[in-house]
Amino acid sequence: MSYSVGQVARIAGVSVRTLHHYDEIGLLTPGERSAAGYRRYTEPDIDRLQRVLFYRELGFSLEEIAVVLDDPGVDPLTHLRRQHELLRGRIGRLEQMAAAVQRAMEATRMGVSLTPEERFEVFGDFDPGKHAEEAEERWGGTDAYEQSRRRTARYTKDDWRAVKAEAAEVLEAFAAAFAEGAPADGDRAMDVAERHRAHITRWFYDCTYEIHKGLGELYVADPRFGAGYEGVAEGLSGYVRDAVHANAARHA
Amino acid sequence: MSYSVGQVARIAGVSVRTLHHYDEIGLLTPGERSAAGYRRYTEPDIDRLQRVLFYRELGFSLEEIAVVLDDPGVDPLTHLRRQHELLRGRIGRLEQMAAAVQRAMEATRMGVSLTPEERFEVFGDFDPGKHAEEAEERWGGTDAYEQSRRRTARYTKDDWRAVKAEAAEVLEAFAAAFAEGAPADGDRAMDVAERHRAHITRWFYDCTYEIHKGLGELYVADPRFGAGYEGVAEGLSGYVRDAVHANAARHA
């Protein structure tokens, strides 16, 4: 009623070497050895192996596995429950990813290009769609601020330099389009507006078209915000607002 | 509009070293370098990185990833579709595992102990519950035979030795119980019958209680099958059949 390495390997679908390795590091030591020194695995060993492989499949390191398996107070049912939870977690994560991929497919089909951040949201923030939905549902004011604060807190000086450089690029592009008489609701101005939105989304918070329009209003209404534009050319803030609105309408 | 390693690392949630590594092996070479030799990642690079991480997450080796990404005829949408399929596959697998864990929980709660094979079925045969359901639904005759043939085809000589040794143990246990007058519907005989069933399940096919009862009948009806028992003791095959039936009733 005990099994040789080869048999266990075949049953469990692993290599003999793997079993040797687990023996070496003390993760799974066969209960017995034959007179000739052959490893003999007993039922409890098989049981343990199953658990080892399970946790391994879910990405645990062998050391971590040793810890959870040797943790006393190990009621088998507890293990099963834990495994079930872990699986549900992983499934949830993958479903998120699938949803994100689907959104990406739709976006591609519509010809919308994503910002880097949006692309990597596939991998989730552990705090999945829930937060995103909330942020969409609510009027995003304070939430955007919160998000911006969280993100920028971790920026380095180099990041800030990049932010400024990018912002300057956008500003210049607006100024150029304005100076050359490109219409605010033309493709050129709208493209710059889109770059502007991407810039904000990239570095600060998810800037929806709604929020973007709000910002546009702010530039003409509040001199503290509009100064950057008015300082470059008179009437530029109004031009930007119009371009932003046109761009939002284009993507609606 | 290009990013430094550190920025990309932070955006994508990987280490700088990882990006260096991908550059080293040619998996992701930044589109540009600054005058000072600094890596500068462009938008397409970011795009590629996203895909790299995606496939990595799903367990592909970096070399495999290079192959799928450099495969020409690479329409982005095709990638997304492929990713979606892969995700659905993984989700399916995990759901199977979750289901198996749940069954294991029920089994444990009922006090039934599983055979090694049953335990490792968590990891699936790629051909999930479908086959198992069919096998249950149909009258298992030919199906059991098919399963047995598939399994035994891969047995080694050592396995066969183990099979014989185990069968001999069971036979001896039956003979001993019989000789010592243990009743065929008593715990002792029924336990041996259960071991017999486990033996078959372990090495040949899923032996349900129904099938097991059928086998019991076979032992008394067909001398080719009963000979093994009758050769040890006259009337043993009948004893075995009764024990098997009693054991089946016990588990019903």
Add this chain to the structure above:
DNA sequence: CCTGCGGCCTCACGCCGCGTGAGGGTCAAC
């Protein structure tokens, strides 16, 4: 202008989880 500091660079060694021999013993079958 120089100094500091954060970020970048290139080696280069190390760790984990095994794969893959090499060299040799064991044991049932013929």
Add this chain to the structure above:
DNA sequence: GTTGACCCTCACGCGGCGTGAGGCCGCAGG
């Protein structure tokens, strides 16, 4: 007693990075 399938113990190697060491770039502040 020979064959062949299986087992053993070293021991080296590989993939995918982590983790310094030692040094260059470049902006800010004094």
